[in-house]
Amino acid sequence: MATINDVARAAGVSISTVSYALSGKRAIGAATRDRIDAAVAQLGYRPNAGARMLAGSRTNLLALSAPLHADTYAPAHMTFVLAIAEAAREFDYDTVLLVQDEAVNGLRRMVSSKLVDGIVLLDVDRDDNRVPLVRELDIPVTLVGIPADTAGLTCVDLDFEAAARLSVERLAALGHRQIGLIGHPLDLYARGSNFPIRFRDAFVEAAADKGVALHFVMPEQEPASVRAAVEELRQSLPEMTAVVLNANEPVHTMLLELLRSDGVSIPNDLSILSACSSFPTDMLDPPLDVIPLPALITGRRGVELTMHQLDGFSEPVVELVPPSYITRGSTSSVA
Amino acid sequence: MATINDVARAAGVSISTVSYALSGKRAIGAATRDRIDAAVAQLGYRPNAGARMLAGSRTNLLALSAPLHADTYAPAHMTFVLAIAEAAREFDYDTVLLVQDEAVNGLRRMVSSKLVDGIVLLDVDRDDNRVPLVRELDIPVTLVGIPADTAGLTCVDLDFEAAARLSVERLAALGHRQIGLIGHPLDLYARGSNFPIRFRDAFVEAAADKGVALHFVMPEQEPASVRAAVEELRQSLPEMTAVVLNANEPVHTMLLELLRSDGVSIPNDLSILSACSSFPTDMLDPPLDVIPLPALITGRRGVELTMHQLDGFSEPVVELVPPSYITRGSTSSVA
DNA sequence: GCGCATTATCGAAGCGCTTCGACAGTTCGA
DNA sequence: TCGAACTGTCGAAGCGCTTCGATAATGCGC
Numbered sequence: 001m002a003t004i005n006d007v008a009r010a011a012g013v014s015i016s017t018v019s020y021a022l023s024g025k026r027a028i029g030a031a032t033r034d035r036i037d038a039a040v041a042q043l044g045y046r047p048n049a050g051a052r053m054l055a056g057s058r059t060n061l062l063a064l065s066a067p068l069h070a071d072t073y074a075p076a077h078m079t080f081v082l083a084i085a086e087a088a089r090e091f092d093y094d095t096v097l098l099v100q101d102e103a104v105n106g107l108r109r110m111v112s113s114k115l116v117d118g119i120v121l122l123d124v125d126r127d128d129n130r131v132p133l134v135r136e137l138d139i140p141v142t143l144v145g146i147p148a149d150t151a152g153l154t155c156v157d158l159d160f161e162a163a164a165r166l167s168v169e170r171l172a173a174l175g176h177r178q179i180g181l182i183g184h185p186l187d188l189y190a191r192g193s194n195f196p197i198r199f200r201d202a203f204v205e206a207a208a209d210k211g212v213a214l215h216f217v218m219p220e221q222e223p224a225s226v227r228a229a230v231e232e233l234r235q236s237l238p239e240m241t242a243v244v245l246n247a248n249e250p251v252h253t254m255l256l257e258l259l260r261s262d263g264v265s266i267p268n269d270l271s272i273l274s275a276c277s278s279f280p281t282d283m284l285d286p287p288l289d290v291i292p293l294p295a296l297i298t299g300r301r302g303v304e305l306t307m308h309q310l311d312g313f314s315e316p317v318v319e320l321v322p323p324s325y326i327t328r329g330s331t332s333s334v335a
Numbered sequence: 336m337a338t339i340n341d342v343a344r345a346a347g348v349s350i351s352t353v354s355y356a357l358s359g360k361r362a363i364g365a366a367t368r369d370r371i372d373a374a375v376a377q378l379g380y381r382p383n384a385g386a387r388m389l390a391g392s393r394t395n396l397l398a399l400s401a402p403l404h405a406d407t408y409a410p411a412h413m414t415f416v417l418a419i420a421e422a423a424r425e426f427d428y429d430t431v432l433l434v435q436d437e438a439v440n441g442l443r444r445m446v447s448s449k450l451v452d453g454i455v456l457l458d459v460d461r462d463d464n465r466v467p468l469v470r471e472l473d474i475p476v477t478l479v480g481i482p483a484d485t486a487g488l489t490c491v492d493l494d495f496e497a498a499a500r501l502s503v504e505r506l507a508a509l510g511h512r513q514i515g516l517i518g519h520p521l522d523l524y525a526r527g528s529n530f531p532i533r534f535r536d537a538f539v540e541a542a543a544d545k546g547v548a549l550h551f552v553m554p555e556q557e558p559a560s561v562r563a564a565v566e567e568l569r570q571s572l573p574e575m576t577a578v579v580l581n582a583n584e585p586v587h588t589m590l591l592e593l594l595r596s597d598g599v600s601i602p603n604d605l606s607i608l609s610a611c612s613s614f615p616t617d618m619l620d621p622p623l624d625v626i627p628l629p630a631l632i633t634g635r636r637g638v639e640l641t642m643h644q645l646d647g648f649s650e651p652v653v654e655l656v657p658p659s660y661i662t663r664g665s666t667s668s669v670a
Numbered sequence: 671g672c673g674c675a676t677t678a679t680c681g682a683a684g685c686g687c688t689t690c691g692a693c694a695g696t697t698c699g700a
Numbered sequence: 701t702c703g704a705a706c707t708g709t710c711g712a713a714g715c716g717c718t719t720c721g722a723t724a725a726t727g728c729g730c
Contacts, residue, residue: 001447001449003715003716003717004716004717005716013679013680014679014680014681015680015681015716015717015718016679016680016681016682016718016719016720017678017679017680019717019718019719020678020679020718020719023718025718025719026677026678026679026719027676027677027678028678028679029677029678029679032678032679044447046444046447046448047448047716047717048389048448048449048715048716048717049385049388049394049448049449049450050384050385050386050387050388050389050394050449050687050715050716050717051385051388051389051685051715051716051717051718052385052716052717052718053384053385053388053389053685053717054383054385054386054388054389054684054685054686054687054715054716054717054718055684055685055716055717055718055719056685056717056718056719057718059384059385061431064432068413068417074409074410074412074413075409075410077409077413078403078409078412078413081432081434082403082434082435085432085433085434085435085437086434086435086437089437089441094431094432094433094441094450095431095432096396096429096430096431096432097399097416097420097429097430097431097432098420098429099416099417099420099421100417100420100421102420102421102424106424106429109381112336112379112381113381113382113383113384114336114383114384114385115384115429222588222618222620223588223592223595223620224620250585250588253557253558253585253588253589254588254592257558257589257592260558261596283557285557285558285559338685338686338687339686339687340686348709348710349709349710349711350686350687350688350710350711351688351689351690351709351710351711351712352708352709352710354687354688354689355688355689355708355709358688360688360689361689361707361708361709362706362707362708363707363708363709364707364708364709367708367709382686382687383685383686383687385685385686385687385717386685386686386687386688386715387686387687387688388687388715389685389686389687389688389714389715389716389717390686390687390688390689390714390715391687391688391689391715392688
């Protein structure tokens with residue numbers, strides 16, 4: 001493997017000249033630069049990562065702390081991981097993946113061994129046990145998800161409260177007065193999971209504001225449970241004309257299948273809105289109106305905020321990505 | 336951050352003594368070692384990763400090449416990623432995640448910058464474009480999945496052919512003479528995807544061997560398509576008494592929901608077997624007999640084989656993990 | 671045509687670690 | 701009782717890079 005020395009020799013210059021030519025940190029004559037570039041290309045030179053880490057101030061490595069709870073919905077999670085790894089590459093960073101208990105225990109190791117320049121925390125719960133830890137870590141950290149206490153932390157997430165309000169407002173504007181809300185399984189809320197709770201609470205509040213009757217159910221991810229949930233909604237809201245889903249893809253599929261077999265027509269008999277979904281709802285049958293959870297945007301933003309801190313901007317920010325509403329024809333105004 | 340120098344000073348020894356004490360590569364007096372250990376603990380010393388990479392011969396970093404096709408089934412994929420990252424930790428390795436095009440292009444970068452000691456390739460297709468690349472990479476590589484030409488490569492995977500045979504044999508032994516096989520969506524086969532093809536072909540062969548009539552369908556992941564597939568099976572095999580699923584979890588759910596609404600009783604009317612599934616089938620309703628695709632075992636083995644190569648064992652191996660059959664009561668003998 | 675700022679390049683120090691060879695001090699068989 | 705063979709420890713070289721502080725060489729105003 002070629003070293004900077006080989007390049008310097010091949011180009012007939014000193015190694016510091018090569019280094020400056022490659023980093024651009026000092027001006028280099030055009031002719032010299034050309035010779036260096038040629039030597040680099042010819043030798044297939046690539047700086048040694050270890051040497052760069054040791055001598056320089058950056059490792060060009062980012063830690064991604066991605067714990068996985070038993071109830072983590074894999075496709076959504078994966079989208080975030082992808083978004084972050086890809087965004088990191090745009091800053092010439094690679095991603096070290098920390099899963100399971102390493103998502104917590106590995107962090108300190110990353111920092112004290114100076115392996116990474118920054119950390120992105122995925123799937124942050126309200127009372128996440130990583131939060132106290134990263135508070136004392138002297139390194140750029142960005143949380144994707146908003147914990148209960150954000151003091152001193154840089155966070156980014158979809159504005160779930162705004163998404164909930166947007167859901168209620170759109171449906172209320174269409175004349176719906178009784179709305180069913182299908183949430184995630186119960187234990188997710190019990191665990192203090194982040195956005196389902198924030199969404200639910202804001203939804204309840206917005207419904208009250210708009211004078212809309214609301215019933216909330218938390219089915220498990222299986223047909224029988226979804227069926228029971230729908231029965232419960234119908235019982236509790238006899239005039240229900242709209243349903244908002246804040247749930248996983250399988251629950252969407254199950255609900256639509258169930259409504260179809262019941263002969264319910266969408267949106268004529270029932271308006272449906274999928275809120276904070278991280279999967280495409282245009283493949284569903286029928287396609288659903290959606291307020292997307294933009295994993296790509298949020299994940300990328302998490303990386304950007306980390307890079308921003310690396311560039312010396314250290315005032316912590318809590319960034320809420322505003323929700324958007326995409327129409328697919330699954331809602332209509334009440335007759 | 337404490338350096339080895341600080342530790343040496345605190346323990347009153349030279350830095351080489353500290354290094355040897357920590358690596359165990361030379362004998363160190365018990366008393367000296369104790370003083371060093373105490374200093375390490377007290378200072379919270381952790382070797383600088385960059386320095387270690389530069390001076391030593393190992394980086395303790397593993398690259399995980401995980402491309403993601405549009406049709407990649409996230410939960411299964413995730414299980415592999417998890418298994419590999421966790422297994423790596425057991426060897427004191429961290430995992431650098433390469434996704435999308437980096438899964439291909441990043442490999443050369445990893446090697447020439449000496450960032451990683453080894454590579455694990457996930458989701459290897461029959462004619463994977465990473466295969467020619469890794470052939471010329473002078474670094475330990477293990478493929479999870481078996482490409483068409485394995486010459487010179489170390490690979491590991493479930494023995495899909497054996498799994499297919501096992502499926503047919505078990506059902507044939509129970510007296511089933513007409514078996515439906517529900518596979519993945521068509522484009523997966525068209526793309527030359529690895530194990531679905533190997534499974535299908537071996538299944539066809541085994542069925543012929545055992546004199547079992549077989550029909551093969553490839554539904555999309557949506558209820559209507561699954562329904563059509565089942566109709567096709569019934570049409571083609573009027574006496575069909577068993578169905579083997581080599582498909583994603585949603586297709587399982589859809590099939591079971593559909594059979595339930597048709598009043599089909601499992602296993603009385605129809606025996607069902609889930610083959611090469613990477614998700615738990617005991618949560619389904621009803622729980623299904625399964626030949627699991629053991630992501631944990633295969634993934635971990637991928638790491639182990641890489642470490643083995645690092646230890647100097649360089650003869651390439653193709654390792655096939657034998658399938659196992661787990662009974663959950665969804666199959667029975669033909670009346 | 672003189673000093674002065676600017677531009678292009680170089681040498682050397684040092685990042686924190688591993689590892690080789692040296693060397694006292696100890697043990698032990700002959 | 702003497703050298704051979706260990707044991708335990710140290711100093712120094714070097715891994716490949718970045719970066720600081722020279723040093724020429726050039727251009728500029730006056």
